[in-house]
Amino acid sequence: MAALRLLESALGRRVPAGRSVPALATGGVCGFASSARARAKPYADPVEAVRDIPDGARIMVRGFGLCAIPENLIGALLKTRVKDLTVVGSNVGEENFGLGLFLGTHIVCSYLVENSLCEHRYLAGELELEITPQGTLAERIRAGGAGVPAFHTPTACGTLAQEGGPPSKYLEDGHIAILSPPREVREFHGQHYLLEHDVTADFALVKGWKADRAGNVIFRASARNFNVPMCKAARTSVVEIEEIVDLVSFAPEDIHVPNIYLDRGIQGGKYEKRNEHLMMWKEDDEICKSADSIRTRILKQAALDFEDGLYASLGIGIPLLATSYISPTITVHLHSENGILGLGPFPLKEEVDADLNNAGKHTVTLLPGGCFFSSDESFAMIRGGHINLTLLGAMQVSKYGDLANWMIPGKKVKGMGGAMDLVSSTETRVMVTTEHSTKASEPKILEKCTRLLTGNWCVDRFDREGEIITEKAVFDVRGLTLIELWDGLIVEDIEKSTGSTFAISPNLRPMQHV
DSSP states (O other), X not given: OHHHHHHHHHHTSOOOTTOOOOOOOTTSGGGOOTTSSTTOEEOSOHHHHHTTOOTTOEEEEXXXXXXXXXXXXXXXHHHHTOOSOEEEOXXXXXXXXXXXXXXXXXXXXXXXXXXXXXXHHHHTTSSEEEEOOHHHHHHHHXXXXXXXXXXXXXXXXXXXXXXSOSEEEEOTTSOEEEEOOOOOEEEETTEEEEEEEOOOEEEEEEEEEEEETTOOEEOOGGGGTTHHHHHHHEEEEEEEEEEEEOTTSSOGGGOSBOGGGOSEEEEOOOOOOOOSBOOOOOTTSSSOTTOOHHHHHHHHHHHTTOOTTOEEEEOSSGGGGGGGGSOTTSOOEEEETTTEEEEOOOOOGGGOOTTOBOTTSBBOOEEEEEEEOOHHHHHHHHHTTOOSEEEEOOSEEETXXXXXXXXXXXXXXXXXXXXXXXXXXXXXXXXXXXXXXXXXXXXXXXXXXXXXXXXXXXXXXXXXXXXXXXXXXXXXTTTTEEXXXXXXXXXXXXXXXXXXXXXXXXXXXXXXXX
């Protein structure tokens, strides 16, 4: 009768006589109804939920950076002392928190710059690393959960990832032990695409916000990220939840992961919810205090290209600070690859939310009318050409529009992240925002990139207008033409600090000020 009264209250009407009512399982372990699904099982102890993960297993562990990581399940897995894991994740956490606490012997990820220990172990030959563009990884996982064994994507065409060559494993002496395999290439509609295979796992460790007693799960803010596709791509999905709620506590159409994908569930205990990069807006500051004058100059210039109604995606680094320089007289829909559309500025102190981070793992806000979605959906927007403009940083950019920003073999491994996907669409204009030179005063704008390419001929491609914006100058990449110059500098200053020849526009003008 209690279940009937609860259901009637939620529906706002009486249930007809003879109509069956689902059990609400008030006495089940951890609050989940054991009858909700034949093979779904609730657990009170997170260690018991992962105890049968064997040595050598392939597991998926999710969150984006430290946002929405399954803290209790990670801690439980550490207690089991399992070893030799293959670990799949968009990135690998920090050295002393999250996924970084139990690096396996084989890592599949897209980005690892926050974990210097993982980078060191990889370069020292202690682990095998399969670096995959973030959007490709999200789609490979989605395909794995959907029973699609392979697919074609434009991402990474024309790079070393196509040919095979980025090292998967080094020897202890620094020589390459294993090269990544080349990709099969096919042409569709006059464009080349790479064949990529699905990714599945034995277990997925997933973090949800709320689940009803039937096992349906919803996520909060940007915490959806890789949690959704991973929950579907593993033979056994183990989901930890912050709060168990009664049936019909949230609308059926609001469910993010139906209970058919849930195999095991626990209600998590204490959550630290550490902010990886705490960024705050101070009302008496023009911008977050971490932004220096050089970056401010670059971003103010880039913001001049924002038009009313524009959909723009921001890469990590300098581009992510652009939210602070958009004119209040226009509406720009900012996209973040981890699943946000309608990205707002950095939060005030009282607005900081550990479940709301951008692609650089900075705390951010959401503007009215904004929305959240999973990572596979986010990169579908990118590859599908629905983004008008993307801003990216660069290690190097060539006069022909080649871009390099992810790896220096044997020395530095940032990871591809989402950059290869962001430059893959033929419909999206690419703008590079970067400091003119490295800290060692080496030019970043070159005749030809010497680093591994993120994209080939991608800044100026298919008649798109591409630009390079630095603190010293603005170049049109079509023929690499100097079109704007910072006050107080002359052309000779740019020639000395640029590693490429360039033309000079007959209409050369000072860089504009906001």
